[in-house]
Amino acid sequence: MPKRKDPAKAALAAALKKRGVSHGRKSSTLELSVAAQMYAAGIPSWQTEQLLVRGERKFAYDFSWPEYKVALEVHGGQYQRGRHQTAGGFATDRLKMNLAQLNGWLVIEATTSHVKSGEFIEWVDRALELRDPAWTGG
Numbered sequence: 519m520p521k522r523k524d525p526a527k528a529a530l531a532a533a534l535k536k537r538g539v540s541h542g543r544k545s546s547t548l549e550l551s552v553a554a555q556m557y558a559a560g561i562p563s564w565q566t567e568q569l570l571v572r573g574e575r576k577f578a579y580d581f582s583w584p585e586y587k588v589a590l591e592v593h594g595g596q597y598q599r600g601r602h603q604t605a606g607g608f609a610t611d612r613l614k615m616n617l618a619q620l621n622g623w624l625v626i627e628a629t630t631s632h633v634k635s636g637e638f639i640e641w642v643d644r645a646l647e648l649r650d651p652a653w654t655g656g
Contacts, residue, residue: 589618593628
């Protein structure tokens with residue numbers, strides 16, 4: 519049976535695309551919500567799926583600002599036993615965060631509740647300001 523399209527997700531993706539904001543790959547509803555909130559808050563343009571390569575290991579950030587070495591990781595599905603909830607997935611996430619820090623990246627991690635409350639916006643804004651004191655905020 520084919521998967522039904524989520525009309526709210528489709529409407530959000532269309533609205534973002536109309537404003538020139540695209541996520542690049544097939545996005546989750548949560549990631550689209552993050553993009554919409556960042557756009558509304560005036561957060562500067564971001565990249566998606568920015569790769570960090572360390573030796574043979576490759577990791578991608580959900581959202582990033584490479585010129586500032588700031589990234590945002592959005593962890594959804596914590597109540598659905600997703601990949602991040604398995605022992606292997608959890609260990610891989612820790613490796614990813616440690617390698618990012620050792621390479622000078624400041625990585626903000628947000629959960630579904632942080633996105634719903636909008637709390638993550640302040641964290642991203644502060645991270646950008648820490649990397650560039652001239653940053654005036656979103």
